[in-house]
Amino acid sequence: MTKNYLATPSRTKELLAKHKFTFKKSLGQNFLIDVNILRNIIQHAGIDKNAGVIEIGPGFGALTEQLAIHADKVVAFEIDQRLLPVLAETLAPYDNISIIHQDILEANVRATIEEQFVDQEHVHVVANLPYYITTPILMKLLSDKLPITNMTIMIQKEVADRMAAQPNSKSYGSLTIAIQYYTKAEVVMNVPKTVFTPQPNVESSVLKLTLRDQPPVDVLDEEFFFEVVRACFTHRRKTLRNNLQAHFKGKLAKEIITEAILQTRIDAGRRGESLTMEEFAQLANAFYTRIQ
Numbered sequence: 426m427t428k429n430y431l432a433t434p435s436r437t438k439e440l441l442a443k444h445k446f447t448f449k450k451s452l453g454q455n456f457l458i459d460v461n462i463l464r465n466i467i468q469h470a471g472i473d474k475n476a477g478v479i480e481i482g483p484g485f486g487a488l489t490e491q492l493a494i495h496a497d498k499v500v501a502f503e504i505d506q507r508l509l510p511v512l513a514e515t516l517a518p519y520d521n522i523s524i525i526h527q528d529i530l531e532a533n534v535r536a537t538i539e540e541q542f543v544d545q546e547h548v549h550v551v552a553n554l555p556y557y558i559t560t561p562i563l564m565k566l567l568s569d570k571l572p573i574t575n576m577t578i579m580i581q582k583e584v585a586d587r588m589a590a591q592p593n594s595k596s597y598g599s600l601t602i603a604i605q606y607y608t609k610a611e612v613v614m615n616v617p618k619t620v621f622t623p624q625p626n627v628e629s630s631v632l633k634l635t636l637r638d639q640p641p642v643d644v645l646d647e648e649f650f651f652e653v654v655r656a657c658f659t660h661r662r663k664t665l666r667n668n669l670q671a672h673f674k675g676k677l678a679k680e681i682i683t684e685a686i687l688q689t690r691i692d693a694g695r696r697g698e699s700l701t702m703e704e705f706a707q708l709a710n711a712f713y714t715r716i717q
């Protein structure tokens with residue numbers, strides 16, 4: 426028997442009419458209407474009955490419902506007040522879900538995890554993210570260094586490709602390094618527009634970010650490391666020498682900049698897009714000792 430799950434075109438249509446709900450583009454509201462996609466996401470995330478899950482943006486509760494079925498407990502943050510009565514109705518059959526009416530960017534997610542997931546063995550973030558703030562949400566959750574195993578998220582394909590990119594590709598950039606410093610990033614699925622209502626204007630992918638116990642490189646100062654990485658990508662077609670000289674102009678003499686790059690044995694004529702994370706770390710550390 427196929428159950429009458431929330432993630433179906435018919436239930437979604439019914440809820441839209443009943444609650445006279447109108448989608449807000451400004452909140453990135455594209456709801457999922459395909460239960461198979463949701464199950465795939467949950468499988469990739471490694472959710473089981475010992476898992477606690479943080480969801481961002483439950484919408485009508487399509488993903489939340491599947492998470493409640495497969496996980497031990499779900500806590501979902503939703504910014505749109507209009508969805509609270511809908512969720513109270515759609516998720517009423519499940520007793521392992523808490524909805525928090527809050528902007529995820531304002532939320533103390535660490536405190537929520539510590540309070541709500543006392544008995545669960547592992548904690549995950551799973552979400553069909555609002556695309557307009559994908560990067561701020563992920564950077565917030567990663568820099569908070571939360572006690573979670575992984576994040577499995579539906580995002581814009583182009584952004585997923587940048588986050589999971591390898592050196593020497595068009596998608597590789599400072600966002601790649603920022604994400605891969607904290608996680609192992611993998612695109613696990615490309616998703617057709619037809620599984621959403623309304624259909625988004627952009628292509629979508631599911632990205633799995635597995636958190637690292639330790640960063641993959643040793644840096645003397647994290648903030649400075651990211652500053653150097655960004656500087657190397659300021660003008661993608663320019664060499665390291667040119668980008669770094671422009672960035673440190675007025676702070677470091679030209680000769681010191683040349684000396685710092687020389688110390689790393691990285692060819693100053695290369696472009697940022699060819700550097701590995703390890704090479705960025707060497708570069709940042711060589712500059713850090715000179716800027717003090």
Ligand code: SAM
Binds near residue numbers: 556
């Ligand atoms: N999870 C639902 C689904 O897959 O059908 C809805 C996903 S929809 C792409 C994004 C959801 O995030 C919407 O419910 C939207 O209201 C919510 N949202 C947008 N910005 C938010 C924010 N800053 N904090 C929490 N939720 C937000």
